[in-house]
Amino acid sequence: MGLALCCTTALLAGCGGATDEGSARSEVRPPLKGSPAVGKASKDPDTGDFNGDGFDDYAVEVDFEGPDADRSDIELAVVYGSAKGLLTGSPVRVPDGDGEDGEGDDGEVEGFFSEPLRADLDGDGFTDLIGSRGKYPDTRTFALFGGARGLSAPKDLDVPDGFRPLAAGDFDGDGSVDLLDGGKGTIDDESGEEWDPRLPAERERGEVLFGPFNRAGAPARSWAMDFSQHGYTTPLEAHTGDFDADGCTDILLPYGFDAEQDDSAPDDLTRLAYYRGDAKGGLVPGPDVKPDLYDAMSTVEGLRGVTVADADGDGIDDVIGSGEASDNHAGGGSDPGEITIIYGSKSGLGKGRSAKKMKQKAWSWGFDPKVGDVTGDKVPDLVLGDNDPKGNGGEVSLLPGTSEGPDLDGAQTVSPLTDGLPSTTGKPYRWTEFGSDELLDFNGDGRQDLIVLAEKWERKKPAFLAFRGTAEGLDPGQVQYFAPNYLKPTGTTATRPS
Ligand SMILES: [Ca+2]
Ligand SMILES: [Ca+2]
Numbered sequence: 247m248g249l250a251l252c253c254t255t256a257l258l259a260g261c262g263g264a265t266d267e268g269s270a271r272s273e274v275r276p277p278l279k280g281s282p283a284v285g286k287a288s289k290d291p292d293t294g295d296f297n298g299d300g301f302d303d304y305a306v307e308v309d310f311e312g313p314d315a316d317r318s319d320i321e322l323a324v325v326y327g328s329a330k331g332l333l334t335g336s337p338v339r340v341p342d343g344d345g346e347d348g349e350g351d352d353g354e355v356e357g358f359f360s361e362p363l364r365a366d367l368d369g370d371g372f373t374d375l376i377g378s379r380g381k382y383p384d385t386r387t388f389a390l391f392g393g394a395r396g397l398s399a400p401k402d403l404d405v406p407d408g409f410r411p412l413a414a415g416d417f418d419g420d421g422s423v424d425l426l427d428g429g430k431g432t433i434d435d436e437s438g439e440e441w442d443p444r445l446p447a448e449r450e451r452g453e454v455l456f457g458p459f460n461r462a463g464a465p466a467r468s469w470a471m472d473f474s475q476h477g478y479t480t481p482l483e484a485h486t487g488d489f490d491a492d493g494c495t496d497i498l499l500p501y502g503f504d505a506e507q508d509d510s511a512p513d514d515l516t517r518l519a520y521y522r523g524d525a526k527g528g529l530v531p532g533p534d535v536k537p538d539l540y541d542a543m544s545t546v547e548g549l550r551g552v553t554v555a556d557a558d559g560d561g562i563d564d565v566i567g568s569g570e571a572s573d574n575h576a577g578g579g580s581d582p583g584e585i586t587i588i589y590g591s592k593s594g595l596g597k598g599r600s601a602k603k604m605k606q607k608a609w610s611w612g613f614d615p616k617v618g619d620v621t622g623d624k625v626p627d628l629v630l631g632d633n634d635p636k637g638n639g640g641e642v643s644l645l646p647g648t649s650e651g652p653d654l655d656g657a658q659t660v661s662p663l664t665d666g667l668p669s670t671t672g673k674p675y676r677w678t679e680f681g682s683d684e685l686l687d688f689n690g691d692g693r694q695d696l697i698v699l700a701e702k703w704e705r706k707k708p709a710f711l712a713f714r715g716t717a718e719g720l721d722p723g724q725v726q727y728f729a730p731n732y733l734k735p736t737g738t739t740a741t742r743p744s
């Protein structure tokens with residue numbers, strides 16, 4: 247469907263081909279090489295920065311294509327920040343296991359089994375990178391420990407077999423980081439598969455490991471917790487934040503299930519569970535948020551996703567929901583894209599200032615909300631994606647923050663049609679799947695920079711485009727380009743640079 251729309255648009259635009267018309271491109275500069283600056287520990291380390299040098303560092307799972315097109319090789323790549331920008335020529339790489347990717351004859355799948363988490367697990371004042379990898383179901387939880395000269399080599403943690411770190415936070419507020427596994431009755435919750443029989447029974451329901459973690463990577467204590475809603479479903483992901491400013495991390499757990507046609511489904515299922523961090527209990531359900539959190543942020547079509555961030559800059563985390571919308575109406579109508587911000591407050595989530603809603607005509611508006619101060623005026627800005635604007639296959643908008651909230655009318659948009667973006671071919675493709683990946687201040691100037699992942703930037707191959715934040719917004723004139731191949735030749739497995 248994407249391809250068809252792309253071609254139609256190109257014809258309407260009156261161009262000869264879908265790929266050779268468009269905006270001016272700049273040349274790709276060579277990868278930036280160098281070692282990260284030597285940093286220092288901090289009492290409250292910035293989660294963006296692994297070596298404490300004041301420059302945020304980027305971590306991403308990258309599919310390094312092998313010489314054989316059928317083989318892919320997924321690795322976790324870390325690209326350090328510097329005053330000059332991301333050190334794309336000197337990445338650190340972590341493989342996902344020992345063998346080839348893909349499903350083998352024995353049905354084993356090798357890969358990463360959780361999104362990489364950033365937290366100071368060992369409490370030494372440097373942010374660590376935590377993940378899980380291996381051959382399912384024999385996955386191992388590992389950490390790369392931050393340090394003044396960069397991340398350590400990956401080290402397996404001494405945690406229960408099959409533990410999958412879905413979230414990190416200080417749930418009991420004792421000052422040490424805790425890890426949470428939401429349970430995994432299914433590999434793919436969307437498919438509604440049965441509990442995976444290969445998993446030990448105790449892994450089905452969820453577990454919280456409380457810090458401090460010792461040098462062997464073992465938690466101080468663990469606690470089994472049932473997030474499975476009567477064994478019916480397990481959380482797809484987890485979003486942590488402190489929504490009531492009590493110093494204990496709270497958590498939102500979205501679930502994916504289709505219970506409408508299922509008579510056996512429990513009648514009290516929720517699609518978005520809220521657990522409050524508690525100094526005595528660790529994590530406790532609720533309290534109820536009125537109106538219901540899911541209902542407050544979803545459209546009739548549902549909810550695309552949630553993001554946690556301090557959207558109004560009062561120091562208390564807020565929840566941003568992106569409402570699902572559809573363009574598949576009879577007669578060609580489309581729902582507006584919708585964003586809802588529910589504010590945290592000392593008296594609880596949703597109990598402070600009233601929720602803010604924003605709508606835009608296109609159903610595709612409002613994807614992947616992200617919050618950060620891009621312009622450096624100390625007011626948080628909002629970054630939103632639109633994955634289907636007419637004619638360019640993805641764009642990203644920066645809504646500058648004001649005392650009234652994000653300014654929709656003052657939005658700046660960058661897209662594949664923006665002049666000056668770097669290209670190795672000089673020939674932009676239109677359907678690039680251009681979307682925001684992460685906000686980080688990788689050049690340490692106090693303004694958040696935006697890393698865009700364009701899955702099909704050139705020759706249908708992915709590229710990262712790192713936009714710098716400036717007082718005027720995102721600067722398309724000095725964008726750093728890097729592609730998986732740029733990260734490939736010089737890197738080895740992770741070691742602390744010496
Ligand atoms: Ca850094
Ligand atoms: Ca650490």
Ligand SMILES: [Ca+2]
Binds near residue numbers: 420424
């Ligand atoms: Ca703790």
Ligand SMILES: [Ca+2]
Binds near residue numbers: 686692715
């Ligand atoms: Ca910056």
